[in-house]
Amino acid sequence: MxxxxxxxxxxxxxxxxxxxxxxxxxxxxxxxxxxxxxxxxxxxxxxxxxxxxxxxxxxxxMPEVIQVSKKAIPVHIPISSPIRIILHPMFHQMTYSKAVQYLKDKSNGSYVVKPTPKGFGYIAITYIVEKDKAGVSVGLRLEVEGCKYIYSDLGELIVQYVEPKARRAEDLMAHAKFKSSVENLNSLEMNPNHSSYGFCFDYEMP
Known part of the structure; x- marks a missing residue:
């Protein structure tokens, strides 16, 4: 003024x-x-x-009147992917690494059902066989091993497929001819006084 x-x-x-x-x-x-x-x-x-x-x-x-215009600022609202809900006590929303951590202190044969990165139409089952973990991806009809086995629900798949395989793996590991590594298996060839056969896990083809 x-x-x-x-x-x-x-x-x-x-x-x-x-x-x-x-x-x-x-x-x-x-x-x-x-x-x-x-x-x-x-x-x-x-x-x-x-x-x-x-x-x-x-x-x-008099002071100059400053006209302030209100400009709408677009706000980006991230769209989260849908969460799959399956009513089963062993189904958990977790990644593979978290599933491994979850099963770390569990006994052999323990398993967990979880989503899979393959898409919304797939789930995965991770279960313990010593230090080897096998994941089974199933589709809408719960197809396993390239349609070799087809199950109608998770309960049927776990009882008829997962649990028998876990029990068989435990029986194999308890066998006298089971070796925990390929090196131990190869050592049998160095001693002709013992039986020259044995078996172990194939970690390249679990």
């Missing part, structure tokens, strides 16, 4: 008011140069207390 007060005689008020308003376009004057959006406000009044009584002219430059 800029104010300028002048002591004027009545006859000089009109002329000085005109000069005062014109002075805003003069860069040599110590006034703020208004913009076209600013509003002028002028007031006149009597000065009876000054040493030079007369007319007082006050000029105000």
């Amino acid at each position: 800029v104010c300028d007060a002048l002591d004027l005689d009545n006859e000089e008020a009109e002329e000085e008011m005109y000069k005062l308003t014109r002075s805003f376009v003069n860069p040599h004057r110590n006034f703020e140069i208004p913009t076209t959006n600013q509003v002028f406000k002028m007031e006149t009044g009597k000065n009876d207390v000054s040493l030079f009584p007369g007319q007082i002219v006050t000029v105000q430059i």
Whole structure:
């Protein structure tokens, strides 16, 4: 806001008011140069207390009104993939690494049913056979091993496929001819006094 007060005689008020308003376009004057959006406000009044009584002219430059427009900012809302819900006590929403961690302290034959990255129409079963884990991916008809075995629900698949395989693996590991590694199996060939056969897990084709 800029104010300028002048002591004027009545006859000089009109002329000085005109000069005062014109002075805003003069860069040599110590006034703020208004913009076209600013509003002028002028007031006149009597000065009876000054040493030079007369007319007082006050000029105000009103602050420029800034128009602020509201611009809609698009907000990206991530669309999460649907969560598959299967009503079975052994089904868990977890990744393969979490399934391995979940079964870490479980006994041989323990298993977990979980989703699979193959897509929404697949599930996977991970179960423990010593340090070897086998995952079985099944489709809508619960097809296993390339349609060699077909099951109607998870309970049937677990009872008829997973649990028998887990029991068979335990029986094999308890056999006297079972070796925990290929190196131990190869050591049989070095000693002709013992039986020359044995078996172990094939970790390349679980």
